[in-house]
Amino acid sequence: xxxxxxxxxxxxxxxxxxxxxxxxxxxxxxxxxxxxxxxxxxxxxxxxxxxxxxxxxxxxxxxxxxxxxxxxxxxxxxxxxxxxxxxxxxxxxxxxxxxxxxxxxxxxxxxxxxxxxxxxxxxxxxxxxxxxxxxxxxxxxxxxxxxxxxxxxxxxxxxxxxxxxxxxxxxxxxxxxxxxxxxxxxxxxxxxxxxxxxxxxxxxxxxxxxxxxxxxxxxxxxxxxxxxxxxxxxxxxxxxxxxxxxxxxxxxxxxxxxxxxxxxxxxxxxxxxxxxxxxxxxxxxxxxxxxxxxxxxxxxxxxxxxxxxxxxxxxxxx
Amino acid sequence: xxxxxxxxxxxxxxxxxxxxxxxxxxxxxxxxxxxxxxxxxxxxxxxxxxxxxxxxxxxxxxxxxxxxxxxxxxxxxxxxxxxxxxxxxxxxxxxxxxxxxxxxxxxxxxxxxxxxxxxxxxxxxxxxxxxxxxxxxxxxxxxxxxxxxxxxxxxxxxxxxxxxxxxxxxxxxxxxxxxxxxxxxxxxxxxxxxxxxxxxxxxxxxxxxxxxxxxxxxxxxxxxxxxxxxxxxxxxxxxxxxxxxxxxxxxxxxxxxxxxxxxxxxxxxxxxxxxxxxxxxxxxxxxxxxxxxxxxxxxxxxxxxxxxxxxxxxxxxxxxxxxxxxxxxxxxxxxxxxxxxxxxxxxxxxxxxxxxxxxxxxxxxxxxxxxxxxxxxxxxxxxxxxxxxxxxxxxxxxxxxxxxxxxxxxxxxxxxxxxxxxxxxxxxxxxxxxxxxxxxxxxxxxxxxxxxxxxxxxxx
Numbered sequence: 001x002x003x004x005x006x007x008x009x010x011x012x013x014x015x016x017x018x019x020x021x022x023x024x025x026x027x028x029x030x031x032x033x034x035x036x037x038x039x040x041x042x043x044x045x046x047x048x049x050x051x052x053x054x055x056x057x058x059x060x061x062x063x064x065x066x067x068x069x070x071x072x073x074x075x076x077x078x079x080x081x082x083x084x085x086x087x088x089x090x091x092x093x094x095x096x097x098x099x100x101x102x103x104x105x106x107x108x109x110x111x112x113x114x115x116x117x118x119x120x121x122x123x124x125x126x127x128x129x130x131x132x133x134x135x136x137x138x139x140x141x142x143x144x145x146x147x148x149x150x151x152x153x154x155x156x157x158x159x160x161x162x163x164x165x166x167x168x169x170x171x172x173x174x175x176x177x178x179x180x181x182x183x184x185x186x187x188x189x190x191x192x193x194x195x196x197x198x199x200x201x202x203x204x205x206x207x208x209x210x211x212x213x214x215x216x217x218x219x220x221x222x223x224x225x226x227x228x229x230x231x232x233x234x235x236x237x238x239x240x241x242x243x244x245x246x247x248x249x250x251x252x253x254x255x256x257x258x259x260x261x262x263x264x265x266x267x268x269x270x271x272x273x274x275x276x277x278x279x280x281x282x283x284x285x286x287x288x289x290x291x292x293x294x295x296x297x298x299x300x301x302x303x304x305x306x307x308x309x310x311x312x313x314x315x316x317x318x
Numbered sequence: 319x320x321x322x323x324x325x326x327x328x329x330x331x332x333x334x335x336x337x338x339x340x341x342x343x344x345x346x347x348x349x350x351x352x353x354x355x356x357x358x359x360x361x362x363x364x365x366x367x368x369x370x371x372x373x374x375x376x377x378x379x380x381x382x383x384x385x386x387x388x389x390x391x392x393x394x395x396x397x398x399x400x401x402x403x404x405x406x407x408x409x410x411x412x413x414x415x416x417x418x419x420x421x422x423x424x425x426x427x428x429x430x431x432x433x434x435x436x437x438x439x440x441x442x443x444x445x446x447x448x449x450x451x452x453x454x455x456x457x458x459x460x461x462x463x464x465x466x467x468x469x470x471x472x473x474x475x476x477x478x479x480x481x482x483x484x485x486x487x488x489x490x491x492x493x494x495x496x497x498x499x500x501x502x503x504x505x506x507x508x509x510x511x512x513x514x515x516x517x518x519x520x521x522x523x524x525x526x527x528x529x530x531x532x533x534x535x536x537x538x539x540x541x542x543x544x545x546x547x548x549x550x551x552x553x554x555x556x557x558x559x560x561x562x563x564x565x566x567x568x569x570x571x572x573x574x575x576x577x578x579x580x581x582x583x584x585x586x587x588x589x590x591x592x593x594x595x596x597x598x599x600x601x602x603x604x605x606x607x608x609x610x611x612x613x614x615x616x617x618x619x620x621x622x623x624x625x626x627x628x629x630x631x632x633x634x635x636x637x638x639x640x641x642x643x644x645x646x647x648x649x650x651x652x653x654x655x656x657x658x659x660x661x662x663x664x665x666x667x668x669x670x671x672x673x674x675x676x677x678x679x680x681x682x683x684x685x686x687x688x689x690x691x692x693x694x695x696x697x698x699x700x701x702x703x704x705x706x707x708x709x710x711x712x713x714x715x716x717x718x719x720x721x722x723x724x725x726x727x728x729x730x731x732x733x734x735x736x737x738x739x740x741x742x743x744x745x746x747x748x749x750x751x752x753x754x755x756x757x758x759x760x761x762x763x764x765x766x767x768x769x770x771x772x773x774x775x776x777x778x
Contacts (some may be wrong), residue, residue, distance in 0.1 A: 001361035001446045003568075005354065007563040140440060143423045152454060 004226070013227035021232040024286050027105035038283040039234040044242065047278055051271040054090070055082070060266060062086045075189040081263045084183075087270065094277045094298065101281040102289055111294060122300060129295035135286075136162050138295075150223035161215040165243065168208025172250070175202035191257050202244045209247035213240045232284075239284035320346045320462075321776035322769070323482055323495035325469045327446075328358025330740025330761030330768075331501035332452035333413075336420055338499070339459045342776050346493060348467040348484060350502075350530040355566075356465060357449030358503055358759065359399035359527040359712070359741075362568040366417075367755035368410035377438040378425045378719075381506035383407050385717070386437075393753045399746040405721055406747060406763045409417045414439065414760040421451040421505060433669065438755040469502065472538045472736075477727075479736045488525035489625075496735065499773035500725070501765060503741040504713035505533025506553060507565065512710075515551040524558050524709040531712075536742055539717055540584025544733075546727040548606055548745025554752050555605025558709030560615065561633045573704050575635075575683050577692050578602060578674070579620035580726035581706075582741040583611040586645075586654040588662070593691035595742040596677065602751055617648055619659060621698045627674055635702040644701040649732040661685075663695040723768040735775050737768040 002010035025034035036043055059065055063082040078087075110120050120126075130140065139159040142145045146154035179198040182188040192198050217240050225233060249269035256265060280286065321342035324335040327349035335347040349356050372380035387407045391398055418424070425440035436442065441448040456463060464486065471483040473492070481494035489540045505511045507529045512520045540546055562571035576592050577600075583589055590607055594600055608616045625635070638644025645655030662685065670680035672694050680693045717725050724732040725743075740761035747760055 001357075001444070001566075001568055003354075003446075006566065008567075008570075144421075152450070 004048065004152060010025065011227065017227075017229035017232045020287070020290070021229055021235065022126060024235075024284070025282075025289055027290075028282050028286070029101040029104050034237055034282045036282070037280070039231045039238060041234075041238060041241075044238050044279060044283075048271060048275045051274040051278070052268070055267050055270045055274065058082060058086045058090070064303075075191070077262070078190050078266060079256070081266055082215065082270075091274065094274070098281045103270045105281070105286070106289060106293065109290060114297065119300065120296070122296070125296050125299035128299040129292060132295045132299075133292050134166075136166060138190060141316075148221045154287045156217070158219055161212045161219065164208045164212030165240075166212075166280070168205045168212055169210060169243070170208075170248070171201050171205030172247075173205075175199075175205060199254065206251040207252070209243055210251065213244035213247065216240050217244070235284040238279075242272065242276050242279070246276055320344045320493060320495040322346070322497050322499065322501045322549065322772045323348065323493055324501060325482065326350070326358060326500070326502035326685045326740070326742075327356055327463070328451075328454075328503060328740060328761065329360035329363070329448070329758050330742075330765040331358075331499070332360075332419075332449070332456060332763050333417075333488050334499045334737075334739050334769040334772070336452065336455055336459065337459050337766045338497075338773040339461050341454075341770065341773035345461045346467055346495065347461055347463045347556045348493075349463065349465050350468045350532075351465065351528065353465045355528065355530070356453065357446065358531065359759070360383065361446045361450050362527060363441070363448075363755075363758055364569075365435060365440045365755045366414070366758040366762070367438045367753065368759055369407055369415050370411055373666055375441075376434060377436055378427075378434050378441075379436045379524075381437050383410075384679075386410070389437075390747065390753055390756065393751045394747065394749040397749040398767075401721060402719070403747050409763040410732070410759050413766060416766060417448075417762060420455045422448050424452065435727050443641075447735065469535055472498070472542070474542050474733075476737075477731065478734045481608075496776035497737065498735065499737045499739060499765075499768045499772050500535050500539070500717070500722075500742050501738070501740045501761070502533070502535045502542050503528075503531040504716065505536055506531055506713045508532040511537070512553075516609065517650030519609060519614050522707060523555075523564050523609065524560075524567065524707050525565045525570070526556075526558065526562075526567055526569075526709045526711050527565070531741075533713075536715070539725065539736075543727050543729070545718040545728045546715060547715050547718040547743075548749060550715045552714045552750065553606075554602055554711040554714070555609065556601055556602045556707045556711065557608055557616065557706040559631060560705040560706070560707045562709065569708065570632045572601075572629075573618060573631055573706055573739055574601065575618040575620050575624070575631075575702075575704055576601075578627045578694075579622035579696055580659070580689065581619055582617045582619065582650070582655070582658055584613055584615055584617075584650070586658040588658065588687060589616075591687050591690055593681070593689045593693055604706075605710070608706060609708040615707055617650060618704045618706055619644070619696055620702050621696045622702070623694070623698050623701050625702055625706075631704065635704055636659060638701050638703075639699050641696075641701055644703050648703050648705055656717070657698050662689070662693075663697060666695050667694050696764065712741055712757075714745050714749065716741070718746060719743045719764070721767075723764050724771070735772070737772050739765040739768040 002008040004011060025031060028034035059082055063086065064080055107117060110117055136159060139147065139162055140156065141154055144154035144157040147158055148154060149158050177200045178201060179190060182198060220236060249265060249272050253265045253269050256262060321344045322338040323346045325348050331347060335345050339345045369383040369386045370377060370381050376608050387404060390403050408665055423442040425442045426432050467484045467486045469482045470485050473480040479498045481492055482498065484491050484493060497738050507525050509520055511533060557573050558571040559573055574597060577597050580588055581592055589611060608614060629749065635649040638647050641656040642652035643661050645652040661760050665682040665685035667683050668719060670678060672678060672680050672692060674692060677691050680695045682689045683689060719725055719738050720732055723737045723739055725736045726732045741757060743764065744757060744760045
């Protein structure tokens, strides 16, 4: 009842959204980069351009530019364009840095919000929170079986689309992992057949992310912007677009891998994925870390025996 | 021509319209406020009182019908219309299930932070969420809703009403209906009407709820010979922070510091026993008392030991390291202010044991007026103070109705097709004081009846 244009102008969802955005940037390392790239398309596009130049330069220096524009389908075809190490080493370094930055963020976040880092080693809470996270439990809405988003009627669309992105991401990650095993332990070189595990997992993941991210962008454009923090909303858009592009270029690469476009697509796809990795610790993507920690907090606080004494007389007054 | 026209879209009006729409094809709901402020004072509510057994998942323990009726009669005294009160109590469990069917959702107990009440059930998301649920239902059912629609007059022809005259965005329009339900609340936002009772003092009052309860339909009906009910000059009023907005500050501007310190008027004089009885029994009398003080203003003073004893205030208290400093902060003469506090301190019997949960034995001796309980010296700096104004919650004057909510006339049979629900007719039941959460019960029970009766009348 105090929402704007009321005198008190209380906009709780916006405050929560602002708090989330500030959390993500407060614990980022270095902090300054968070406000710079996370919510802005401009800097993200610059990072994208640099990534493209970088992968292009890698191609020029270590790969085989002449092969980038002709079709090849034999095992090892990707490497014929760009050597394996040139693909893997820069990406790994960036991911490693991101991981260290995020671990540092987790440590500081937990210390500041809960005090003791020992509290975090609570297996029932960690597992319970994981169970909440994998089904995105709290986006299902309450008793109305949905959230009032994007309109005024309860809907589960956002929850379903978010699940698509989340599980799509997991499948794509699994595909990468399996491909890594195939290549480094079994000695099987990509591209893999359509019916192989990496391609199937990657395709399911890719399609899931395209449907989810495109759908979420559509919903966001139709929703009322007033209950959200504008900067945070902008971070949402940036992440959704980058994920969508990564998935679309990945799927195009799969479909057109037997054509002369493969080389260029590989470069573009790698550049987009690189953007995702580079911006990960500074953009909306880190939300999965802090939302998960919040779920752990919730699990710890929901344990029985922590009731706050009630104040019955308060309910009687108007 | 509408079957049923409902005036006012708070809880009572929304329930009336939905209830009518189940039986009548064309229902029009007129709301005076713009869309963002729809829902009247129901926006500010949190919980609804009703009789229930101990198997209710949204309350803690049983609340039998007899106990609810007792509570109601104890608050209201002899003037309570027992037939209507019993009817409301009897129907209260059913209205709760009916509300759930319309999409209202309830707060379940949360582990860790929130306790439920024994007597009342809380809306999930508060009154605003409840109002939004009703409107969703109303739209789904095809009820026609008009916002910014101020009912200026009601067209009355002898014993029947024909329609309403509406002013909307600068245009006047007449809507005809076979039956009309008034659910437009009291007149607590009508400053000119209040001025006729309170004089210029009204300019120093705060209205706690919507600015749209101006009581136009109520005045029109009283003029047309409807039978009034309830004390015409009385209003439910509590002490609110003087910094509160003139209208619609809602529940959060109320101040509960009174029993934990002393209250002075602008001449630095105490004027009433701050510790007479437990606060829930006295909070509603302080609004009126401040209204009778010069300039309708009062100053609550506590020391640092009492700051955590009551519900935190919306605005920060005034603060001073010394008493003169606090007095000056609040705009009082520092010398007189300090003298008043010290006089109170000198008269305290220091043998008592302070206990806010009971009527304790901390009291003053030889002080006029006395402070009978919780009298603890104001001596531990920093000192805190609040400037308080009377804040009107609602007015008591309303329309008398029969058990089918038909509006009664001063003479002759009731209006044939005019019904009333909610605050506009609650004066029969809530004759004085207030029983938390029961305004919604009245709106729900009589709104549902009004909707059914009006639709039935329209069908014949």
